[in-house]
Each structure stands twice: as C-alpha cells, then as structure tokens.
Amino acid sequence: MAPYDVKRERKEFYAPKNTAWAIVDVPEHQYIAIDGTGNPNTALAYTRAVEALYAVAYTLKFAGKRTAGGDFVVAPLEGLWWADRPEAFTSGAKDTWNWTMLINMPPWITEEMIGDATQAALSKKKLPAVSQVRHLTLHEGPSAQVLHIGSYDDEAPLLHELHHTYLAANGLRPSGLHHEIYLSDPRRTAPEKLKTILRQPAERLDG
Template sequence: MKLDNRKLDLTKANPSYYSAPREPQKCYFDEIPYLTIDGEGDPNGPGFAEATEALYTVAYSIKGMCKQEDQDFTVAKLEGLWWARSHSGQDAMYASREDWMWKLLIRIPDYVSAERFEEARMLAVNKKPHLAPLRFVSFERLYEGDCVQMLHVGPFSAEPETIRQISEYIEAQRLTPKGRHHEIYLSDPRRTPPHKMRTILRHPVTQQEN
C-alpha cells in the first residue's frame, strides 16, 4: 500500500515554530527531532562552513531515502544553539568569537528514526568521503519547553539590541533563563541583504519561584 505522497513542509506544518513577532513573546515547544553537529569558534571560519555542508548533506540523504517511500519532505531551515566557552552565564554575542561554542540544527520529520538517520549518514559518508565532519553529525531529540522568542530583522551584528529586549521581558515576567541561546535562520544570507535578514531569537526559560 502506498503512503500519502504529498511533500511535508515542516515550515508550513509548524507555523508557531517558524514564526515570531517583532516584540518578545512567551511560547512552548515540546520534544523535537533534529540533525545536529557541534563546533566552536568564529562562524566565518572554514569549520563552520564544513559543518553546515555536512549537516545539509545528511539531511538531503534522508530526504532521498524518504522520497523513495513516498514520505518526501522539504529540508527545513538551518538553526543554531550558541553559548560561550569561558563566560559562564554570559550570552555568546557578548563574548569573543574565539570563545563561541555552537550546535547547528536542522529539524527533521517525526517519522525519521535513529536507524534511518544512521543509514542515511553512512550513504553520505560514502558519497563525500572527503567531508570529515560527516562523522560528527548526530540525531538528537531536544526539549526546550517554555521559551521567550522574538523576530530579529537586520544583520547578525545588531542582535544584541533584540537580545536586550528579550532579557528585559524575561526579567519583567519573573522568568529565569535556562539552556542555550537559540537562533532560527529564516533568510538565506547568500540571497538576502543584511538589513532584510530575518532571524528568530529564542531562549528557554523557567518560572521563578515566589
């Protein structure tokens, strides 16, 4: 029996995940499956570019396998978790780029299993044996729960102002930050002028105890 062959678009299927207002907003997200890869240092360096290529290579490998079984999907937006190696409690945006730590993410459909991921990753390794970071791509389910998010419009260098607004909202609502600064890249920097770039900035929170 054939499965429904309509292509799944995670962006359209999860509008609350891929949209945010221009002011801080509290929201909630359950456990979500991702492809991930960890790295450190300046995102303008070759390590970041190779990690991104590896992540997309595995994502498209999974897509190809799923398409053969009439479970095709659109590869989702790139995302990133950011923190600073030697600045405990400090947002990565305020630390030196050499101290930046990051985990790149691509959301994948719920029906993709860990076994399917590993099969696709090995196909990618065989296809691009020169791309060393493929060995470090992982399958993870991440839970953030309550979050505060906001849409940032403009270059990445202007993010501190948006982060400040998020921080003020968190404090005013008697919330406590937890976890890592999360960014969802809605725009393609190769095709979008810096002043028009759209990025969701999100941070997990917990309610302060009285």
C-alpha cells in the same frame, strides 16, 4: 500530497510574525546536529560542519521518499549558541563561541535512518565532518521567542531587552541555550532583510 514542510506544519515555531518578545511552549522536536567551536564567519570548521549537515539532510530527504512518511522540504538551518564566558558574546569574541548547528527532521525520520544516511553521505560526499553528524531530540518547553529582521550583528538590542527587562518582568530566567533559526539565505539576502527567529528557553523564578 505536498511534501512535509515544518514551516507550514509548525508555524508558531517556524513562521512567527511577532517582532516583540512573546512566550511560546515549544514541543519536542528532533534534529540532525553537529557540534563545534569558533567564529561562524571565518572558521573552516564551521563551514565544513554546515556542509556536512546539509549533505546528511538531503540524503535523508531522498531516502524519505521511499518511506510511508514521504518527501519533505529540508528545514532551515538552526543553531544553539553558548560560551564559557558570557561576555564573549557582548565583546564579539567569536573565536570562543561554542555552537551546535541543527536541521529539523520530520517525525517519521528515525535515528536508524539518520545513521544510515550519515554513512551514505560519508561514502558519497567524502566530507570527513559528516561522521560527526548525530541525532538530537530537544524539548525546550516555555520559551521567549521573537522574529528579528536585520543583520545578525544587530541582534544585540533585542537580546539586551530579553535578559535585562523582559524575562524578569515576566518572572522568568533562562533555562537553556540561546537558539536561532535562520529563515533567510545570507548568500542571497541583503543583511537588513535577513529573518532570524531568536528563542530562549525559560523557567519561572519561583520554580
């Protein structure tokens, strides 16, 4: 049996093809998560957070082989993004950005398993940030979603369209944090070929 792969099992949410905004109903997913603040391009805290997240993810992957659920492919890195001042995103004030970085977990991975994997990774990898990795469940529900192809810095026109045209035209308003799923490895992919899922939970204006 092939290892569980969320990109295959939940294509609508992890392998969309639409490059124009569309509404999807995102079911509950569980993740390992780590929180922080700072510029993702320069902040050491961000680099250490992502390293810690992957250390726990791969510890869970190898532990999963011994469970009834079996092996799984480590899912793409994801991020929830927000700022105390919304203009921090349009002005490029990345040092003030808040983030929760995520990696999706298969349904059979339990919170107890995540706790055990965190302890094992902390002991083996000696990465202090591992102690900050936690379990998180998200149920985003109705959300605007699009596949962006190109540099992360070129997302602005799509996001402007979302917040100034698309949501209002569909009788919606934001109801959760801006969510990105990074399908490409930026270390191995040219900026113009990067694939990123952009997602914004939304609720009805008359709700």
